[in-house]
Amino acid sequence: MATLELSVQEEIIAAPVKQTRRLGTLFWMAVGWIVLVFALAIFAPVLPLSSPTDMDMLDRRAPFSALHWLGTDGLGRDELARLIYGARISLLVGLCAPAIGLTVGGALGMLAGYFRGRFESLSVGSMDVLLAFPPLILTLAVTAFLGQSVFNLTCILGILGIPTFMRVARAATLTLARREFVIAAQALGATHARILLRELLPNVALPSLAFFLLGVAVFIVVEGSLSFLGFGVPPPISSWGSMIGEGRESLDVAPRLAFLPAIAMFLTVLSFNIVGDTIRAITDPRQG
Amino acid sequence: MNDAALLSVEDVAVDLPTPRGNLRAVDRVDLALGAGRTLGIVGESGCGKTMLSRAILQLLPKKARLTGRVMFDGRDLARCSAEGLRKLRARSLAVVFQDPMTSLNPVLTIGTQLTETLLEHLELDASAARKRAVELLAAVGIPEPEQRLTQYPHQFSGGMRQRVAIAIALSCEPKLLIADEPTTALDVTIQAQILDLLAREQRRRHMAMILITHDLGVVAGRTDEVAVMYAGRIVERAPTPVLFKKMHMPYTEALLAAIPKLEAAPHTPLPAISGRPPDPTRPLAGCAFSPRCRYASDRCHSEKPQLAQAEARDHRYACFHPIKLAAGVDA
Numbered sequence: 001m002a003t004l005e006l007s008v009q010e011e012i013i014a015a016p017v018k019q020t021r022r023l024g025t026l027f028w029m030a031v032g033w034i035v036l037v038f039a040l041a042i043f044a045p046v047l048p049l050s051s052p053t054d055m056d057m058l059d060r061r062a063p064f065s066a067l068h069w070l071g072t073d074g075l076g077r078d079e080l081a082r083l084i085y086g087a088r089i090s091l092l093v094g095l096c097a098p099a100i101g102l103t104v105g106g107a108l109g110m111l112a113g114y115f116r117g118r119f120e121s122l123s124v125g126s127m128d129v130l131l132a133f134p135p136l137i138l139t140l141a142v143t144a145f146l147g148q149s150v151f152n153l154t155c156i157l158g159i160l161g162i163p164t165f166m167r168v169a170r171a172a173t174l175t176l177a178r179r180e181f182v183i184a185a186q187a188l189g190a191t192h193a194r195i196l197l198r199e200l201l202p203n204v205a206l207p208s209l210a211f212f213l214l215g216v217a218v219f220i221v222v223e224g225s226l227s228f229l230g231f232g233v234p235p236p237i238s239s240w241g242s243m244i245g246e247g248r249e250s251l252d253v254a255p256r257l258a259f260l261p262a263i264a265m266f267l268t269v270l271s272f273n274i275v276g277d278t279i280r281a282i283t284d285p286r287q288g
Numbered sequence: 289m290n291d292a293a294l295l296s297v298e299d300v301a302v303d304l305p306t307p308r309g310n311l312r313a314v315d316r317v318d319l320a321l322g323a324g325r326t327l328g329i330v331g332e333s334g335c336g337k338t339m340l341s342r343a344i345l346q347l348l349p350k351k352a353r354l355t356g357r358v359m360f361d362g363r364d365l366a367r368c369s370a371e372g373l374r375k376l377r378a379r380s381l382a383v384v385f386q387d388p389m390t391s392l393n394p395v396l397t398i399g400t401q402l403t404e405t406l407l408e409h410l411e412l413d414a415s416a417a418r419k420r421a422v423e424l425l426a427a428v429g430i431p432e433p434e435q436r437l438t439q440y441p442h443q444f445s446g447g448m449r450q451r452v453a454i455a456i457a458l459s460c461e462p463k464l465l466i467a468d469e470p471t472t473a474l475d476v477t478i479q480a481q482i483l484d485l486l487a488r489e490q491r492r493r494h495m496a497m498i499l500i501t502h503d504l505g506v507v508a509g510r511t512d513e514v515a516v517m518y519a520g521r522i523v524e525r526a527p528t529p530v531l532f533k534k535m536h537m538p539y540t541e542a543l544l545a546a547i548p549k550l551e552a553a554p555h556t557p558l559p560a561i562s563g564r565p566p567d568p569t570r571p572l573a574g575c576a577f578s579p580r581c582r583y584a585s586d587r588c589h590s591e592k593p594q595l596a597q598a599e600a601r602d603h604r605y606a607c608f609h610p611i612k613l614a615a616g617v618d619a
Binding site: 116117179180181183184185186187188189190191194198199202203206 | 345347350373374375376377378379381382383385386387390391392393394395396404405408409453456457460
């Protein structure tokens with residue numbers, strides 16, 4: 001599993017944004033791309049697309065044409081339709097898996113950082129166990145026993161994401177829980193639930209959400225890698241990863257079959273990173 | 289102890305376990321404070337002032353052990369249930385902290401932070417709470433309170449933030465306000481404004497106040513009574529005018545001498561107290577101030593002086609060689 005380096009990202013992006021305070025064309029291009037991909041993915045069934053699974057053995061690896069805008073793949077399936085239907089899988093897994101990690105890991109991390117004591121030792125310890133477990137083996141075992149499906153894949157990736165999110169939330173909570181505004185809230189008679197939800201959550205949410213958007217980018221890649229290796233979504237459902245995997249066989253004849261989904265994935269991941277960092281930089285009220 | 293007292297602290301001690309051994313932060317302190325009265329607690333950094341205030345508020349760190357009784361309004365706070373204590377806070381007990389940069393939540397607006405206490409404890413509806421928040425901000429001297437409600441703490445200056453913190457503390461009309469070095473983090477010019485504000489609101493609401501500071505000058509004109517703390521113990525306690533007229537404890541004298549004077553010639557060396565406070569994990573057999581005291585005798589190093597009654601009423605001190613009497617007693 002790829003691990004994320006949050007602090008490095010912050011430093012790189014924060015400086016230019018603070019300087020200009022303008023969102024810039026790059027940000028709007030990234031937003032535009034994400035909106036486009038989302039719209040295509042959501043409305044895929046109603047769009048006038050050919051079916052992504054209909055094979056046309058007479059028209060394999062066809063070049064770009066009016067009938068097939070982006071040509072066809074090794075089995076004669078429409079490449080554009082497969083790309084758009086693949087976006088549904090990539091976005092679904094890419095959003096849901098880190099969402100599971102954010103919810104469960106964030107809650108665990110905040111509770112651990114706030115209440116400390118035995119609960120913290122226990123949860124941090126169990127997360128260390130989870131981190132030490134080889135993620136690929138775990139994914140293989142789960143897909144072998146429970147079967148390959150989008151749901152299983154999302155769940156297992158979400159569970160694998162919990163430790164990282166928990167660490168981010170716990171680290172943020174630890175420093176915040178000692179600040180005087182928490183003691184001040186206690187002195188005003190706030191309950192533990194109120195302190196956690198009203199005082200700490202808005203503070204912890206900022207780094208966690210920035211981390212979430214980076215997580216989306218990472219999980220899209222992870223899903224792609226797993227599908228590329230054949231552990232992802234089962235065929236004939238297309239995902240960007242499996243499309244790259246299938247395109248690999250005809251790299252010499254039709255390199256576009258591997259490169260088109262790779263470009264789509266690259267642009268999407270890049271856009272999520274740009275948007276995530278920009279939003280974090282401009283919504284952060286903690287300055288000086 | 290006075291039965292009519294709003295707050296009485298009886299034989300309170302706070303022990304903190306540390307890797308180097310047990311640290312006694314507060315050592316058997318007795319205090320009493322009537323309704324509407326002001327008590328100043330003075331002492332240098334690390335003498336246990338803040339721990340004492342946290343002991344009163346029951347906001348000690350989890351590992352700390354508290355012994356003794358904290359009687360507030362006829363109830364022992366140290367034995368209150370968590371829920372009973374929670375209900376009591378804000379409505380009866382409130383606190384203003386030293387650093388307004390960290391005592392306000394950076395990601396919530398001033399309005400949210402002010403109204404949530406009102407909604408919770410006074411059970412006002414949203415519009416009444418908002419109206420009350422505007423009144424409170426106006427009362428603590430914040431111009432254009434309506435607009436200010438929607439702003440975040442970082443849009444306020446240090447003095448303004450402390451005013452907001454005071455407004456939050458006052459929001460539920462507490463009977464006792466504990467101000468823990470409320471002006472230490474502020475500009476000198478703002479300090480007097482904040483202290484005047486606290487005094488004005490205290491008179492208007494008839495609440496009791498504990499003013500914790502390291503500056504005898506701050507407590508001089510603004511408190512009814514002063515307790516001087518050193519190494520976790522109260523070493524001298526007296527009504528403010530009596531204390532400043534005739535102090536008995538050499539430490540109080542040394543603290544007063546360490547205040548810079550305006551009329552002093554330029555480059556006059558400040559008579560600082562030499563040495564450092566004793567290591568609280570290794571208590572001394574004798575008076576804790578004896579290593580730094582210029583009147584110290586052999587007895588001071590071997591025996592702990594207890595709080596003794598001075599000739600003036602309500603004036604107590606812990607010293608074998610009180611000032612002014614030093615020559616006579618010393619045989």
